[in-house]
Amino acid sequence: MRSILEGIRVIDFTTTVAGPGCTFFLADMGAEVIKVERPGMGDEARLFPPYKGGVSASFAVLNRGKKGITLDLKNPEGVGLFKELVAVSDVLVENFRPGVMGKLGLDYETLKGINPRLVMCSISGYGQYGPLSHLPAYDAVIQAMSGLMSTTGFPDGPPLRSGTLIVDISTAFYAAFAVCAALFARERTGKGDYLDISMYDVGINLLEAKFVDYTVTGNVPGRTGNRYPYVTPFDTFRTRDGFVLIICVGEHPFRNLCRAMGRPELSEDERFRDLMARNANEPALKEIIEEWSSGLSTEEVWALMQEYEVPGAPIQDVRQVVEHPHTRARGMLVDLEQPGAGTITIFGPAVKAAESDIRPRGPAPALGEHNRWFLEELLGKDPAEADRILASGAMG
Incomplete structure (x- = not known):
């Protein structure tokens, strides 16, 4: 070849x-x-x-x-x-x-x-x-x-x-x-x-969007940890033995997350009904998600995320990456x-x-x-x- x-x-x-x-x-x-x-x-x-x-x-x-x-x-x-x-x-x-x-x-x-x-x-x-x-x-x-x-x-x-x-x-x-x-x-x-x-x-x-954030709005982007402030949820969440990253861009992934958590009614909650509402109430939503995830192992959360097609991943260390079958x-x-x-x-x-x-x-x-x-x-x-x-x- x-x-x-x-x-x-x-x-x-x-x-x-x-x-x-x-x-x-x-x-x-x-x-x-x-x-x-x-x-x-x-x-x-x-x-x-x-x-x-x-x-x-x-x-x-x-x-x-x-x-x-x-x-x-x-x-x-x-x-x-x-x-x-x-x-x-x-x-x-x-x-x-x-x-x-x-x-x-x-x-x-x-x-x-x-x-x-x-x-x-x-x-x-x-x-x-x-x-x-x-x-x-x-x-x-x-x-x-x-x-x-x-x-x-x-x-x-x-x-x-x-x-x-x-x-x-x-x-x-x-x-x-x-x-x-x-x-x-x-x-x-x-x-x-x-x-x-x-x-x-x-x-x-x-810097990607952070550069134009300043040139367009005058806002100087700061540090937000693992959270992306314009999408909620978009963050890391503690599990019983580690962390997972969860990202829900749009309503369909968020509804899937609610189903994975066994809380389908959350997608209809006025605090979380759409992207803007979720952004405004991010601390409350993070607390709810982490209350669920922290009671499960990383493997259990990841299995539910895959089953319900929730975008995200477990936080893997280098050993886990090297040894992963993928x-x-x-x-x-x-x-x-x-x-x-x-x-x-x-x-x-x-x-x-x-x-x-x-x-x-x-x-x-x-x-x-x-x-x-x-x-x-x-x-x-x-x-x-x-x-x-x-x-x-x-x-x-």
């Missing part, structure tokens, strides 16, 4: 999460991804826990299916080798601070002169221009700066960050989407493009054979295709694992020249 990005070569000149996340999506879709790291330490994500056999499992997840080379870009020959790689590649993804690629002599205008069909994607905290563009950034920094933290948490508590690296991973999605769109455009124009992906811009996009049925458990670590079970691709092969393409590379392959097979150097380069320090 063919792969969506078969025949596309991607240079991954990134570190940590957002950049490697972008390129592993491309690798899963069949692109040949070559990870370029600095000699010695390489990507600092190689040190991120958890570990198995001394190998970072998180690094393996984000760098699966890639080839790995090292280049010393403070060495002129190392820069020359990078440019040779650009000449035979389709995509370059980098995530250095704005200006670094220019100082290395590897800015888009220079590289476009080498390969006019190159799609170059620069991922940074605040973008390539603007008053904050010079600042460093991490996921939590952007959650704070973009307003996401101000809307996350409970009204009487402090701002909270998301429990996952939501900005990093969302930025990876945006970057991978932009790269694929640019490759599609190249098929029509014959020309590459330069893509400026800012984590700050992505964080603002993740997770396995969807192909989300993939055993990766990682040298030095053995088998690491990672998550599979979220994208499934009927006519294309989308899957992890193998383990993450060791540091500099493919240096000789790069010189001899990709660039066509003879063995003696490859030996000279490897001994020169250009690749560490």
Whole structure:
């Protein structure tokens, strides 16, 4: 079966999460991804826990299916080798601070002169221009700066960050989407493009309706916990041994909930007769629902919700998700054979295709694992020249 990005070569000149996340999506879709790291330490994500056999499992997840080379870009020959790689590649993804690629002599205008069909994607905290563009950034920094933290948490508590690296991973999605769109455009124009992906811009996009809530009404959205204030019920509810999330958008789901609770008359109660009434009387309705749910186990509440088609779900922990039969049925458990670590079970691709092969393409590379392959097979150097380069320090 063919792969969506078969025949596309991607240079991954990134570190940590957002950049490697972008390129592993491309690798899963069949692109040949070559990870370029600095000699010695390489990507600092190689040190991120958890570990198995001394190998970072998180690094393996984000760098699966890639080839790995090292280049010393403070060495002129190392820069020359990078440019040779650009000449035979389709995509370059980098995530250095704005200006670094220019100082290395590897800015888009220079590289476009080498390969006019190159799609170059620069991922940074605040973008390539603007008053904050010079600042460093991490996921939590952007959650704070973009307003996401101000809307996350409970009204009487402090701002909270998301429990996952939501900005990093969302930025990876945006970057991978932009790269694929640019490759599609190249098929029509014959020309590459330069893509400026800012984590700050992505964080603002993740504000969704909260952004226009302010621009339209002047209201500054605050923290509402797990409740969505414009729909009732829309919240978490305590059970005897955990929590469930229940959402009733519209009258039909609410009537179903009332039947599941054994309280069909509640749908006719003046306090709860429609959405606006329920919103106005949310505390009373939550008390009624939680009086019911807290007397049952999470499993019992979830069974009734499914039986009566009440939208929602139990609040599962990571163990429950990994062990859930639906997770396995969807192909989300993939055993990766990682040298030095053995088998690491990672998550599979979220994208499934009927006519294309989308899957992890193998383990993450060791540091500099493919240096000789790069010189001899990709660039066509003879063995003696490859030996000279490897001994020169250009690749560490």
